[in-house]
Amino acid sequence: MSLLRCAHIAPLRRTIPSSLRLSARRGFAVQTRRLAAADIDAHDPHHEESFEEFTARYEKEFESVQDVFELQRNLNNAFAYDLVPSPSVIIAALRAARRVNDYPTAVRVFEGIKAKVENKGQYDEYLRELEGIRSELGVNLKESMFPEGQA
Numbered sequence: 001m002s003l004l005r006c007a008h009i010a011p012l013r014r015t016i017p018s019s020l021r022l023s024a025r026r027g028f029a030v031q032t033r034r035l036a037a038a039d040i041d042a043h044d045p046h047h048e049e050s051f052e053e054f055t056a057r058y059e060k061e062f063e064s065v066q067d068v069f070e071l072q073r074n075l076n077n078a079f080a081y082d083l084v085p086s087p088s089v090i091i092a093a094l095r096a097a098r099r100v101n102d103y104p105t106a107v108r109v110f111e112g113i114k115a116k117v118e119n120k121g122q123y124d125e126y127l128r129e130l131e132g133i134r135s136e137l138g139v140n141l142k143e144s145m146f147p148e149g150q151a
Contacts, residue, residue, distance in 0.1 A: 055086045062092035068102050084116045087129045106139045
């Protein structure tokens with residue numbers, strides 16, 4: 001141990017009783033082990049989020065939406081991923097749009113789905129799955145409001 005290090009530690013040894021120094025060292029060792037085990041979680045930038053975690057996170061986000069800005073920001077973030085959000089996320093988004101009284105965004109949600117799916121069959125499946133919520137909230141599709149031939 002160098003002289004400089006000894007000079008730095010000596011005042012601490014005088015002020016902290018030896019029983020506390022030992023327990024502090026043990027507590028530190030336990031704490032570092034806990035942190036090492038907790039490093040492998042969703043906050044790790046290299047952690048791959050599962051589809052179920054994604055769905056749960058965005059359902060929670062849309063349930064807490066209080067204004068149009070939050071709704072549109074969450075929709076933008078949800079659709080930015082390389083996947084199509086699950087119907088439960090879309091239902092939460094549509095309910096949030098109704099809660100903040102934003103009908104145009106509710107219509108745009110279906111345009112986003114249409115753009116994200118790989119083919120028309122998948123889009124039709126989403127429409128069948130979400131038919132109940134669409135009729136409950138009175139959300140029309142863009143293609144029914146503005147048919148291709150009349151635009």
